[in-house]
Amino acid sequence: xxxxxxxxxxxxxxxxxxxxxxxxxxxxxxxxxxxxxxxxxxxxxxxxxxxxxxxxxxxxxxxxxxxxxxxxxxxxxxxxxxxxxxxxxxxxxxxxxxxxxxxxxxxxxxxxxxxxxxxxxxxxxxxxxxxxxxxxxxxxxxxxxxxxx
Numbered sequence: 001x002x003x004x005x006x007x008x009x010x011x012x013x014x015x016x017x018x019x020x021x022x023x024x025x026x027x028x029x030x031x032x033x034x035x036x037x038x039x040x041x042x043x044x045x046x047x048x049x050x051x052x053x054x055x056x057x058x059x060x061x062x063x064x065x066x067x068x069x070x071x072x073x074x075x076x077x078x079x080x081x082x083x084x085x086x087x088x089x090x091x092x093x094x095x096x097x098x099x100x101x102x103x104x105x106x107x108x109x110x111x112x113x114x115x116x117x118x119x120x121x122x123x124x125x126x127x128x129x130x131x132x133x134x135x136x137x138x139x140x141x142x143x144x145x146x147x148x149x
Contacts, residue, residue, distance in 0.1 A: 001026045002039035004047050009035055010112075014134065016047065016054040058134075065133035068107070072130055072138040077101050080147040083123050092119035093144060098128060120144060 001023045005013040009030075013019050018039055021030065030036035037043050077098065082090045099111035115129040115137075125143045132138060 003030055003036040004039050004043055005030075005036045007035050014058075016051060018044075018047075061133050062136065065136040068109070068132055069130075069136055069138035071107050072102075072109070072140045075102060075105065075107070075140040077140070077142045079142065079144050081123075081144055083144075083146050087123040087146075089121050089123065089144065092121045093142065094119045098142060 002018060002020055003026050005015055005017045005019065008014045013036075021036075026036065026038070031038065079093050079097070079101075081093065084090070095111045095114045095116045098114060098116075099109050102109045109130070113130050113132060115131050120126050120142065123144050123146055125141055127139050128142050130138045130140070
């Protein structure tokens, strides 16, 4: 079933995209939640009229995402944590803690944008990837040092 996405859906589609999806997924999730509509002739005509607006909004988001990516490249966070002899942390550093630390630096970042499979559980320097918007990504460093107290 072909659908038109009315909103961005992470790792699936962006607003205005037309994609082929399974009927059950479309009916039971996308259409029910208002994320997409069926790609009928009338809906396609509505989309045509709205495409210029979507394109302008995307251009603005791409510009701000590029600015954010550049700001994040300069970020280097440091956390002190208690750790065992092998360097394993007693408490992991989570995406929420990282996002909060970045927000304290004056850079607005949602933790959902962080591409972390799991929390950081070891001492050392780690690279954290950020999926900002569409193809725009960034990387910054997080260093975990042993708290000697």
